[in-house]
Amino acid sequence: MNISETVNSILYRFVNESTAKTDNENTGNMSKGEALKILGLTEDAKSNDINQAYHNLMKSIHPDKGGSAYLAQKINEARDVLLK
Incomplete structure (x- = not known):
């Protein structure tokens, strides 16, 4: 799998998880965990x-x-979110 396919896979998975949330859960504010997941990073x-x-x-x-x-x-x- 090339980088573009990997990026698309990660981002589309995140988008699908985000849109599956109910309106009460989806406030529009990205959490640090979500941000790390999008960029493919760890807490450190x-x-x-x-x-x-x-x-x-x-x-x-x-x-x-x-x-x-x-x-x-x-x-x-x-x-x-991660640089704030």
Whole structure:
């Protein structure tokens, strides 16, 4: 499996899990655990790890490269949650 297929698999799994939640559970605020899952990181990830994972994912999923605007938004949100 190449990186693009891996990225798509992780992100689509996350999206499906997120949309399966009830309205009460889905507040629109991403948790740290969700952010780590999206970027494929562990709890001990440092800011340089977060940025590297972010850039690698955006290379393959960015809308300008034919990717999804929704998934790019989720990657941005995940980075922001972890770097705050």
